[in-house]
Amino acid sequence: MLLSERQEKILEIIQHHSPITGHCIAGRLHVTRAALRSDLAILTMLGLVDARPKLGYFFTGNQAQDPVVKALSEITVSSCLSQSVVVGADMSIYDAIITLFTEDVGTIFVGDNNVLCGVVSRKDLLKTAMGGNDLHAIPVRLVMTPVSKMLYSTPEEKAVVAAQRLLEYEIDCLPVVHIHTAEDDTQKKELQIVGRISKTNIARVFVECGMGRRT
Secondary structure, three states: OOHHHHHHHHHHHHHOOOOOOOHHHHHHHHHOOOOHHHHHHHHHHHOEEEEEEOOEEEEEEOOOHHHHHHHHHOEHHHHOEOOOOOOOOOEEEEHHHHHHHHOOEEEEEEEOOOOEEEEEEEEHHHHHHHHHHHHHOHHHHOEEEHHHHOOOOOOOOEEEHHHHHHHHOOOOEEEEEEEOOOOOOOOOOOEEEEEEEEHHHHHHHHHHHHOOOOO
């Protein structure tokens, strides 16, 4: 697997300054720590670096040759995402619960013309239902987690990075979006929903690699 220019720079920094934390690496490259999450995950999976809690990253230089590891490290989210269930912000809690069971999902995304507005989980709906509220009268926008507080993935992101985010934040799925930035002075980001990636999707990828169905 060929490394990107930034991954090569990260590897060089770790090689000469290990142990070094992700924040220190980001500082040397003048980017945020979050921007390096994907690169560090790939370098770790390839066996080129190792990470230890409270110490940081170490250089190992032993690129893994295992075909399963190689296959996993090259898979993008676009190749393993599934269809998302999107409802309008004014849909009632009652109808959202019906949709949840009809579509057999644990999470519903809230959107306006497929632009992400928020997310509602099974737990959110159950909590509202247990409160003795009129489920026909309450719209999902009142109980959803707004987009400003959501995590998401993009089609070109590595699947291993999305999987790491699912584990780190202990969530079941992420919306997969195309990011559009407004051309006016606001520079506001608009997240266009294209699908979702879940723990089930990741497990399916792992099985396919293990059975040789992905190379």
